[in-house]
Amino acid sequence: MQFAKLSVVAAMVLGLSSSLYAADTLADAFKNGKVSGELKAWYWDQTVDTAGASSNVNIINTAIELGYVTDTFYGLRMGVTFQGNATPFAQADAKEVYKYEQWASGSTLSEAYLGYTIGKTDIKIGRQYINTPLIAGNYARIFKESFQGVSIVNTDLPETSVFAHYIDKTQGRTSTVMGDGDGDAPNFEKRALFAGVKNAVSVPFDGVYGLGAINKSISNLTLTAQYVKAMDTAFSTMAVDDVDLYYTEMNYSYPMNGFKLGFDANFRGSKTGNNLDSLNDEGHMLAGRIRVSELNGFGLSFAAATTSKNDAVIESIGLGGDAYTSVMIRGPFNTTPLANNDSYKLEVSYDFAKANILGLTFIGQYQWTDQGKMAVTAGNSVVGTSADFTTYAANLTYAVPYVKGFTTQLIYVTQEKEATNTSNVVTKTDTDELWFKANYKF
Numbered sequence: 001m002q003f004a005k006l007s008v009v010a011a012m013v014l015g016l017s018s019s020l021y022a023a024d025t026l027a028d029a030f031k032n033g034k035v036s037g038e039l040k041a042w043y044w045d046q047t048v049d050t051a052g053a054s055s056n057v058n059i060i061n062t063a064i065e066l067g068y069v070t071d072t073f074y075g076l077r078m079g080v081t082f083q084g085n086a087t088p089f090a091q092a093d094a095k096e097v098y099k100y101e102q103w104a105s106g107s108t109l110s111e112a113y114l115g116y117t118i119g120k121t122d123i124k125i126g127r128q129y130i131n132t133p134l135i136a137g138n139y140a141r142i143f144k145e146s147f148q149g150v151s152i153v154n155t156d157l158p159e160t161s162v163f164a165h166y167i168d169k170t171q172g173r174t175s176t177v178m179g180d181g182d183g184d185a186p187n188f189e190k191r192a193l194f195a196g197v198k199n200a201v202s203v204p205f206d207g208v209y210g211l212g213a214i215n216k217s218i219s220n221l222t223l224t225a226q227y228v229k230a231m232d233t234a235f236s237t238m239a240v241d242d243v244d245l246y247y248t249e250m251n252y253s254y255p256m257n258g259f260k261l262g263f264d265a266n267f268r269g270s271k272t273g274n275n276l277d278s279l280n281d282e283g284h285m286l287a288g289r290i291r292v293s294e295l296n297g298f299g300l301s302f303a304a305a306t307t308s309k310n311d312a313v314i315e316s317i318g319l320g321g322d323a324y325t326s327v328m329i330r331g332p333f334n335t336t337p338l339a340n341n342d343s344y345k346l347e348v349s350y351d352f353a354k355a356n357i358l359g360l361t362f363i364g365q366y367q368w369t370d371q372g373k374m375a376v377t378a379g380n381s382v383v384g385t386s387a388d389f390t391t392y393a394a395n396l397t398y399a400v401p402y403v404k405g406f407t408t409q410l411i412y413v414t415q416e417k418e419a420t421n422t423s424n425v426v427t428k429t430d431t432d433e434l435w436f437k438a439n440y441k442f
Contacts, residue, residue, distance in 0.1 A: 043060050048430070059094045079113050129145075140329075159217040167207070249265070266285075305324055325344060393411070415431045
C-alpha cells in the first residue's frame with residue numbers, strides 16, 4: 001500500500017526531528033513498554049424452534065488476547081496484539097451454526113502498528129482496532145475484528161476531535177466470514193463485512209476512506225458526524241461499484257436533581273453505485289431515544305427507529321456498528337436495518353453497588369420490530385414478505401471485587417419471529433440463546 005509506506009517514512013522522519021519523547025533511548029522505549037492481556041472462557045447455548053421442530057447446539061471457547069505497546073521515543077511508539085482461540089468439544093451441528101461467529105481455532109496477529117504523536121495529532125499505521133460509528137469492530141465475539149490501514153486523530157480545534165481513516169484490509173471474526181474455509185482463525189484479507197447486507201461473508205473491496213468529527217463545544221451536548229466511502233465493492237462478479245455511508249448524531253445530557261436526563265437523535269444511511277441497484281441498500285434510518293440515568297442506581301431508556309420503505313440500510317463496515325433499538329446477542333443487524341421497518345426498545349438497568357453489592361450490574365431489554373409487506377427485495381427481506389420480531393434480553397455482569405480484572409457475565413435472550421411469506425402463510429420461529437463469559441484482564 002503506497003500511501004501507508006509513504007506515511008511510515010513521514011512519521012519516522014518527523015519522529016527523529018522531534019524533541020518530545022518519553023524514553024531516553026530506543027532500548028528504553030522497549031524496556032519501558034506495557035504488556036496487557038485477557039484470558040477468556042466462554043460457553044454459548046442456542047435452541048431454535050420452528051414449526052414444531054427443535055434444535056439445540058452449544059460451543060465452548062477458550063481464548064487469549066495478548067498486547068504490547070512500547071514507550072514513546074521521539075513521539076514514536078509500536079504496538080502489537082495477538083489473539084488465539086480453541087474450540088474444544090465442538091460438534092458438527094454447532095460448527096455449522098457458529099461458523100460465522102465462534103467456531104475459529106488458531107491464532108492471528110490482530111494489531112501490528114507504528115504510532116506517532118506530534119502536537120495534538122496522533123497517527124497509527126498498520127493493523128489496529130477501530131471503533132467509530134461507521135468503521136467498527138465487533139468485540140462481542142471471541143475474535144475481535146480488526147483493520148489494516150492508517151488512522152489519524154486531531155484535537156487542535158477547541159472541544160473537537162477530527163478523525164480520518166484509510167483501510168485496505170480487514171480481519172473478521174472467523175475464517176468462514178473472511179472466505180478462507182471453515183474453522184480457522186481469521187486472516188487479514190482485501191475484503192470487508194458490510195453490516196446489514198444479506199451477504200453472510202465478507203465482500204472484496206479496493207480501499208475504504210473515512211472522515212468524521214466529534215464536537216462538545218456546547219455544554220452537555222455532543223455532536224457526531226462521519227462519512228465513509230468503500231471503493232469498488234464486489235457483491236458479485238457482475239456487480240462492482242462504490243458504497244457510501246453517512247452518519248449524524250446528537251446526544252444531550254442534562255443533570256437534574258438526583259438523576260441525569262438525556263435525549264439522543266441519530267440519522268444514518270447508505271448509498272450504492274448504479275451497478276449495485278439490485279441490492280436495494282440505499283436506505284436511511286431515523287432514530288431517537290430518551291434516557292434517565294444515575295437515579296439511585298437505576299437507569300431507564302426508550303428508543304424508536306424507522307427505516308426507508310423500499311431500501312435496507314448498511315450500518316457499518318465491520319460488525320461493530322450499533323443502533324438505539326438493537327438488542328444483546330441478536331444485535332443491530334438482526335432486525336433494525338430491514339427496509340419498511342419500525343423498531344422500538346425499552347431498557348432498564350441497575351447498579352447493585354447502591355445495595356452494597358459491589359461489582360454487580362443488571363440490564364434488561366424488551367424490543368419489538370414491525371416490518372411491513374416488502375414491495376422489493378432489500379437486504380435480508382424478499383419481495384412480498386414481512387416479519388415481526390419480539391425480543392426479551394437480560395444481562396447480569398459481576399466484576400469480582402477481590403480479584404482485580406476478573407469478570408463474569410451471564411446473558412439470556414429469547415426472540416420470537418413471525419414471518420409472512422408471499423402466500424401469506426405465517427411461520428413462527430423461537431430462538432433462545434444463553435451466553436456465559438468468564439474474562440480475566442491483566
